[in-house]
Amino acid sequence: MFKLRGLQFLLVIQWAMCQNLGDLNLAGPLKDMNFSIPEGAGVRPIYQFISESPVIFRATGEKDGIIDIVPKTGMLYLNGSLDWETKAVHRLQVECLDENGDVVKGPYTVTIYVEDINDNPPKFDQPTYTGVVRQNSRAGKPFMYVHATDLDDPTTPHAQLTYSILHHFPNPYPEMLFQIDSVTGAISPSRTGSYYLDPQKQDTFTLVVTVKDMAGMTTNAFTSSADVIINVKESLWKAPATVYIQENSTKTHPVNISQVHSNEADVIYELLEKEKLARFPFSIDQNGVIYVTEPLDREEKDAYSFFAVTKDTVGELVDKPLQIHVIVTDINDNPPVCENALTIIEVQENEGGGSTIGTLHATDMDEKDTLNSRLKFNIESQVPAVPASNMFFVQQDTGILQLRGHSLNKRIAANYSLKVMVTDADFQTICEVQVHVIDINDQIPIFEKSDYHNVTVAESIPVGTVILEIQATDMDEPATGSSYIIYQVEEGDPDNKFIIETDPGTNRGFVKINKALDFETAEVHNLVINATNPEPLVSGVQYNASSRTLFKVFVTNEDEPPVFQKQVYTANASEDIPVNTLLVKVEAYDPEGNTVRYSLEGDVKKWLKIDSTTGNIYTASTLDREYKEVYKVDVVASETNNAAQRSKIPFVLHLKDVNDNPPQLVTDYPTFFCHPLHGGEKALIQATDVDEYLYSPRITFSLGDDADTRNNWEISKVNYTYAHLSPKHSNFEEKVYIVPVIINDNGKPPLENKVNLEVKVCQCSSEKSCFIKLEHENSKPSVGQAVGILLGVLLIIGAVIGGVFFHMKYKQKNEKKSQQKDVKDQTECEVLNK
Ligand SMILES: *[C@@H]1O[C@H](CO)[C@@H](O)[C@H](O)[C@H]1NC(C)=O
Ligand SMILES: *[C@@H]1O[C@H](CO)[C@@H](O)[C@H](O)[C@H]1NC(C)=O
Ligand SMILES: *[C@@H]1O[C@H](CO)[C@@H](O)[C@H](O)[C@H]1NC(C)=O
Ligand SMILES: *[C@@H]1O[C@H](CO)[C@@H](O)[C@H](O)[C@H]1NC(C)=O
Numbered sequence: 138m139f140k141l142r143g144l145q146f147l148l149v150i151q152w153a154m155c156q157n158l159g160d161l162n163l164a165g166p167l168k169d170m171n172f173s174i175p176e177g178a179g180v181r182p183i184y185q186f187i188s189e190s191p192v193i194f195r196a197t198g199e200k201d202g203i204i205d206i207v208p209k210t211g212m213l214y215l216n217g218s219l220d221w222e223t224k225a226v227h228r229l230q231v232e233c234l235d236e237n238g239d240v241v242k243g244p245y246t247v248t249i250y251v252e253d254i255n256d257n258p259p260k261f262d263q264p265t266y267t268g269v270v271r272q273n274s275r276a277g278k279p280f281m282y283v284h285a286t287d288l289d290d291p292t293t294p295h296a297q298l299t300y301s302i303l304h305h306f307p308n309p310y311p312e313m314l315f316q317i318d319s320v321t322g323a324i325s326p327s328r329t330g331s332y333y334l335d336p337q338k339q340d341t342f343t344l345v346v347t348v349k350d351m352a353g354m355t356t357n358a359f360t361s362s363a364d365v366i367i368n369v370k371e372s373l374w375k376a377p378a379t380v381y382i383q384e385n386s387t388k389t390h391p392v393n394i395s396q397v398h399s400n401e402a403d404v405i406y407e408l409l410e411k412e413k414l415a416r417f418p419f420s421i422d423q424n425g426v427i428y429v430t431e432p433l434d435r436e437e438k439d440a441y442s443f444f445a446v447t448k449d450t451v452g453e454l455v456d457k458p459l460q461i462h463v464i465v466t467d468i469n470d471n472p473p474v475c476e477n478a479l480t481i482i483e484v485q486e487n488e489g490g491g492s493t494i495g496t497l498h499a500t501d502m503d504e505k506d507t508l509n510s511r512l513k514f515n516i517e518s519q520v521p522a523v524p525a526s527n528m529f530f531v532q533q534d535t536g537i538l539q540l541r542g543h544s545l546n547k548r549i550a551a552n553y554s555l556k557v558m559v560t561d562a563d564f565q566t567i568c569e570v571q572v573h574v575i576d577i578n579d580q581i582p583i584f585e586k587s588d589y590h591n592v593t594v595a596e597s598i599p600v601g602t603v604i605l606e607i608q609a610t611d612m613d614e615p616a617t618g619s620s621y622i623i624y625q626v627e628e629g630d631p632d633n634k635f636i637i638e639t640d641p642g643t644n645r646g647f648v649k650i651n652k653a654l655d656f657e658t659a660e661v662h663n664l665v666i667n668a669t670n671p672e673p674l675v676s677g678v679q680y681n682a683s684s685r686t687l688f689k690v691f692v693t694n695e696d697e698p699p700v701f702q703k704q705v706y707t708a709n710a711s712e713d714i715p716v717n718t719l720l721v722k723v724e725a726y727d728p729e730g731n732t733v734r735y736s737l738e739g740d741v742k743k744w745l746k747i748d749s750t751t752g753n754i755y756t757a758s759t760l761d762r763e764y765k766e767v768y769k770v771d772v773v774a775s776e777t778n779n780a781a782q783r784s785k786i787p788f789v790l791h792l793k794d795v796n797d798n799p800p801q802l803v804t805d806y807p808t809f810f811c812h813p814l815h816g817g818e819k820a821l822i823q824a825t826d827v828d829e830y831l832y833s834p835r836i837t838f839s840l841g842d843d844a845d846t847r848n849n850w851e852i853s854k855v856n857y858t859y860a861h862l863s864p865k866h867s868n869f870e871e872k873v874y875i876v877p878v879i880i881n882d883n884g885k886p887p888l889e890n891k892v893n894l895e896v897k898v899c900q901c902s903s904e905k906s907c908f909i910k911l912e913h914e915n916s917k918p919s920v921g922q923a924v925g926i927l928l929g930v931l932l933i934i935g936a937v938i939g940g941v942f943f944h945m946k947y948k949q950k951n952e953k954k955s956q957q958k959d960v961k962d963q964t965e966c967e968v969l970n971k
């Protein structure tokens with residue numbers, strides 16, 4: 138064995154020599170040195186120290202029986218394997234000795250660092266782990282840890298461990314219910330687990346977790362595994378049962394009413410309001426204990442609902458919010474309350490015994506349909522106690538009041554005050570009731586007079602005038618429908634000419650004129666007036682003759698003007714109707730029967746006449762719609778004997794058009810052509826018609842039928858009111874031509890007008906206006922021309938030109954049109970052709 142070792146060693150040395158360690162920096166002078174050697178590498182040289190003079194090398198220190206140096210050669214070597222886990226660093230001192238054993242060099246520090254190799258598998262701390270998880274625990278929140286160790290160098294991947302779940306028994310869902318943090322070994326529910334874990338379904342799970350070194354890289358990694366047994370427990374986070382809190386509690390608050398527990402420790406408990414309340418009378422402490430902070434009042438709010446939540450330190454919700462229900466239970470803490478401070482009941486005197494006279498209403502705020510709010514009624518007292526002390530009865534459970542035996546009698550007592558005791562289980566309240574005895578309508582109105590004789594009024598008395606005051610009295614209770622009096626005319630006034638108003642305070646009646654009186658219709662009104670009450674009389678009592686009175690109204694006559702049968706008379710007539718045609722008959726009568734005569738006013742055109750006795754209106758002359766389409770006059774009717782008594786109404790005559798006006802040429806501008814003619818000239822001529830047309834007249838233009846005209850001129854239609862006149866050739870002299878133009882209005886009947894149109898052929902100025910030399914005018918000028926000449930001469934004085942431009946205008950027959958015209962320019966001058 139030793140020999141073998143020795144041989145081996147020599148071989149090693151030999152190998153080192155051959156490898157020429159010097160070249161590879163595996164040889165060198167003795168000095169401080171560091172070496173790094175992988176563990177488990179076996180026998181091998183490390184380094185050869187070289188000395189120039191022959192010396193002996195010696196190594197001391199942590200050789201640990203493995204590291205040494207060959208004294209003669211200085212070869213530092215390993216005689217076996219290093220182990221990192223046993224010793225990671227070996228520190229040696231190397232020195233050189235002479236043959237006497239004295240140190241000649243050194244000692245130097247030689248440090249050998251052992252390099253770790255992954256030669257240790259990771260190992261779990263426990264073969265089996267057990268843990269507990271709560272249902273509905275948060276996903277990712279660890280409930281236990283597994284841990285493994287690895288002996289290899291923790292600074293290398295050899296000791297970097299990753300955890301994973303290898304098996305999951307049972308595994309009922311596609312996703313595992315648990316997850317492990319690969320670095321920390323923390324085990325937590327997965328999302329699925331947080332949702333589905335349920336001890337009712339599966340309360341134990343076995344996980345096989347593995348741990349791998351080499352940071353989970355598969356190459357050369359070692360793996361170990363361990364079992365993890367997980368028990369699933371019910372969630373602690375459960376909504377507590379509905380909490381019942383008795384209202385108006387006398388305990389010292391806050392009072393613990395419930396408690397909730399989070400599945401996690403170190404959470405912050407809070408309450409969340411569900412509805413916005415003015416004040417929220419609940420709180421929670423950090424153990425999850427819920428308190429009511431003050432006494433509650435069921436009558437104010439009988440139930441509460443809110444949420445308990447848990448948050449972690451960063452404010453995230455830990456558990457789903459839990460809904461807490463609180464019901465406030467009733468105690469009898471409210472007394473009965475009278476609905477009205479005073480209940481007033483009215484009872485008629487003649488109500489029979491036993492009849493219901495009213496109900497006393499009372500309420501209790503305590504819970505409905507419980508004994509706490511059950512009310513009982515009882516009459517405590519009755520004032521006055523006449524004619525008996527127990528005139529009334531109240532139904533114990535309803536508050537309905539009844540008359541006990543007798544009818545009431547207002548003369549004995551008009552009012553009763555009752556105190557009714559209303560009780561619930563613990564409280565009692567007095568409610569006041571007043572019974573008013575009401576009079577019944579057993580008295581009739583009696584007139585102070587059975588006859589008011591007579592009054593004489595003029596027929597013109599204004600409507601509304603009071604002509605009589607009457608008075609009846611009623612002994613029933615004042616200011617009630619039993620004593621208030623309505624006066625009516627029962628006979629003698631079929632046309633309602635009279636009206637009677639009552640003063641409600643005094644029952645006095647005022648007879649007034651309701652409509653105008655008329656002597657001619659009725660000279661006297663014999664009135665029978667009755668007086669009644671709005672309330673019906675009780676049976677057995679009737680109105681009699683004392684409720685009636687008589688009154689005569691004499692009407693005196695007044696002279697009134699005649700009255701027309703109509704407010705206005707109208708007639709339609711064609712404008713061409715002959716003179717003396719009857720248009721209408723007006724009629725008026727005099728109320729006093731005097732004879733009436735008629736006349737007209739405002740007949741400015743003297744178109745009409747009226748027969749003063751018959752009222753017939755005739756035409757007096759020819760009418761003209763073109764003058765006035767609607768002709769209005771006044772018709773007067775006056776009494777023959779007294780012309781001052783007169784009435785006036787309008788008569789309106791609508792005139793209908795007939796075609797009675799021939800068309801006319803409109804000659805705003807004179808028609809002229811410039812000499813010499815070149816051919817193609819035309820002049821626009823216009824015609825109008827004053828008769829009525831829906832849109833415009835449809836006039837046709839034609840020329841006179843003589844040879845001259847036909848040879849010289851032609852006319853062509855432009856539209857219904859315009860035509861073009863054009864010369865047929867250009868051989869015209871410089872003079873005035875008379876062109877006969879026939880215009881027809883095509884009306885019914887058609888009317889035609891033959892107009893001799895003056896057409897001038899003249900020298901034209903550059904402005905295309907006619908230029909007439911004065912000396913070329915006729916030797917005997919007319920008056921108009923004389924004026925023209927005079928004006929012309931005056932103008933020549935100002936202008937050095939040998940002629941005058943006449944802007945020729947045609948004097949219209951129509952005066953209105955000519956008034957609108959104005960002389961545009963000082964050089965313009967009117968030529969009066971006629
Ligand atoms: C050896 O390593 C140590 C620690 O790293 C260092 O302080 C020392 O200087 C090194 N010696 C040599 C000779 O490199
Ligand atoms: C190597 O170690 C063995 C024992 O393990 C020993 O017998 C031998 O002498 C050693 N050789 C040297 C050269 O140190
Ligand atoms: C609060 O009350 C609940 C029941 O209402 C009870 O379970 C709990 O122990 C009480 N907590 C405290 C601190 O009194
Ligand atoms: C509480 O009860 C007392 C009598 O028991 C009563 O006087 C009081 O009004 C009650 N409070 C409320 C808020 O109902």
Ligand SMILES: *[C@@H]1O[C@H](CO)[C@@H](O)[C@H](O)[C@H]1NC(C)=O
Pocket residue numbers: 551552573
């Ligand atoms: C009865 O009631 C009427 C009306 O409220 C009142 O005017 C009268 O004074 C009362 N009489 C008595 C006796 O209470």
Ligand SMILES: *[C@@H]1O[C@H](CO)[C@@H](O)[C@H](O)[C@H]1NC(C)=O
Pocket residue numbers: 590591
């Ligand atoms: C009208 O009444 C008066 C008394 O007011 C009386 O003298 C006269 O005779 C009466 N006339 C008629 C027509 O009844």
Ligand SMILES: *[C@@H]1O[C@H](CO)[C@@H](O)[C@H](O)[C@H]1NC(C)=O
Pocket residue numbers: 625626627628667668669680
């Ligand atoms: C009173 O006169 C009115 C009007 O004519 C009539 O309707 C009514 O019935 C009369 N009343 C009595 C009680 O005669």
Ligand SMILES: *[C@@H]1O[C@H](CO)[C@@H](O)[C@H](O)[C@H]1NC(C)=O
Pocket residue numbers: 581681682683
């Ligand atoms: C009408 O009736 C009353 C009583 O209601 C009586 O006093 C009066 O005499 C009667 N009048 C007539 C005319 O009968």
Ligand SMILES: *[C@@H]1O[C@H](CO)[C@@H](O)[C@H](O)[C@H]1NC(C)=O
Pocket residue numbers: 707708709791
């Ligand atoms: C006159 O004629 C119009 C319609 O044009 C017609 O409404 C009116 O009644 C007529 N009037 C008379 C008095 O014929």
Ligand SMILES: *[C@@H]1O[C@H](CO)[C@@H](O)[C@H](O)[C@H]1NC(C)=O
Pocket residue numbers: 855856857858859
């Ligand atoms: C007819 O013709 C004249 C001249 O061209 C024009 O001024 C006028 O507006 C026309 N009238 C109608 C109704 O077209």
